[in-house]
Amino acid sequence: MIYVEEKRHLKCPLCGGTSFRVEEGKLDSKWGFTAHNVKIVICENCGYIMLFYKGRTIWDFD
DSSP, X not given: OOOTTOTTTOOOXXXXXXXXXXXXXXXXXXXXSOEEEEEEEEETTTOOEEEEEEEEESOOOO
């Protein structure tokens, strides 16, 4: 299992980079009935984006 907090162990599957920018976001389903909180990890070398699931949310006011 990969943990985002352990950045020194995280490795980009595309380029092998170990430097990342971390952001938080929310993904909505196609019809808007569900929303999911995610941690977005972006490789600073190649720009590859990894999403880590943080759970569902009921706060969907978009």
